Amino acid sequence: MLRGAIIGLGNVGMDVHVPGWRRREDVEIVAVTDVRPSRGVECAEELPEARWYDSAEALLAEAAVDFVDICTPPATHAPLIERALDRGRHVLCEKPLVCSVEELLAVTEHAAASGRVLHTVHNWHHAPIVTRTAELVRDGAIGRVTRIVWHTLRTQPAGVRGQESNWRINPEVGGGGILTDHGWHVFYLIQRWVGEAPTSVSARLETRRHTAWPVEDTAEVRVMFPHAVAEIFLTWASEGRENWAVVEGSDGSIELRDDMLLLTRGGRVQRWSCPPPLSSGSVHPDWFDPVASQFVDAVMGAGAGEDNLAEASLCATLESLARASSRHGGRALATPRPFAP
Numbered sequence: 001m002l003r004g005a006i007i008g009l010g011n012v013g014m015d016v017h018v019p020g021w022r023r024r025e026d027v028e029i030v031a032v033t034d035v036r037p038s039r040g041v042e043c044a045e046e047l048p049e050a051r052w053y054d055s056a057e058a059l060l061a062e063a064a065v066d067f068v069d070i071c072t073p074p075a076t077h078a079p080l081i082e083r084a085l086d087r088g089r090h091v092l093c094e095k096p097l098v099c100s101v102e103e104l105l106a107v108t109e110h111a112a113a114s115g116r117v118l119h120t121v122h123n124w125h126h127a128p129i130v131t132r133t134a135e136l137v138r139d140g141a142i143g144r145v146t147r148i149v150w151h152t153l154r155t156q157p158a159g160v161r162g163q164e165s166n167w168r169i170n171p172e173v174g175g176g177g178i179l180t181d182h183g184w185h186v187f188y189l190i191q192r193w194v195g196e197a198p199t200s201v202s203a204r205l206e207t208r209r210h211t212a213w214p215v216e217d218t219a220e221v222r223v224m225f226p227h228a229v230a231e232i233f234l235t236w237a238s239e240g241r242e243n244w245a246v247v248e249g250s251d252g253s254i255e256l257r258d259d260m261l262l263l264t265r266g267g268r269v270q271r272w273s274c275p276p277p278l279s280s281g282s283v284h285p286d287w288f289d290p291v292a293s294q295f296v297d298a299v300m301g302a303g304a305g306e307d308n309l310a311e312a313s314l315c316a317t318l319e320s321l322a323r324a325s326s327r328h329g330g331r332a333l334a335t336p337r338p339f340a341p
Contacts, residue, residue, distance in 0.1 A: 003028055003067075004021065004027055004069055006050075009034040011283050012283050013034075017071055020288040020292055031051050031063035033059045076173075082110045085118065096175060096319070097118075098312075099175035104317075108309065120308055121288075122308065124278075125189070125290075127284070128259075133193065142248070145248070146229075147230075147248040149231045150230065150232045155236065156236050157181060168181055179319060186232050201318055202331060203326045208237040219233075219234045220232070241279045251265055251266075259273065259276060
């Protein structure tokens, strides 16, 4: 039985991580904390056996746990990860793992030095339509992937539980805007489908509608690979909510229409219904169980935790390059070589 602690009891903590851990028989959450004391009352109803701590510092110093599950805003991730690893705890952390390449280097060095697992929640891998797409690509249904187009359309960022202000539009807390919030998901998905390390990134970040915000509400990103290209459009300035993508290959194409998948090859079209829609909700509790299992397997020495950390390194690098490219008028910037996510 692994003993765990949760730091951060907002939407994703309470609606995804708490029930997700409760479904497991090999994990017990014995410690929790949040910056809002009122969260303790709600959490006590869900996890009556867990001890409440008044701060993350107190929890990390006093709680006898095997791992820490970090569900706080992005700017707090790196310092919390480092403290947990330094105290010999394994770490599961919500995405984005970090807010900069410098933080990435620091946490990966801490993980290596501690010999503990550091794992990021890359839950979109486990959306039914994404899983089906990955299977088709892996089985060669469309040949070599040559082009990916991805659109994430939203009217605004996801809300924040129990708070009037939204940390997602505060760069000092959220790290960035739509690129940080949704770009990470797209980056790790496209790399898995292409199966190659990216060679360059170009991007333009804008504030199209929400002009008072200090973060971008729209991002256009182009990621080049040796034999493929990915064209990504993300926005919080849409008139509606939708996810759409197409994966083109040498022998056909796969189209993702929220929860409908279409495979086109040889003049024939096959369809699969893959609910729930990618644009349904913002926390996706059904996609957490595989993440938890991968993390537990890695902690127990039965999983490839380094693959997940490599994906997080890919995402942090691509986001950093995309922001730098936008500052330079959208100029293409080469990825570090060698770069092997």
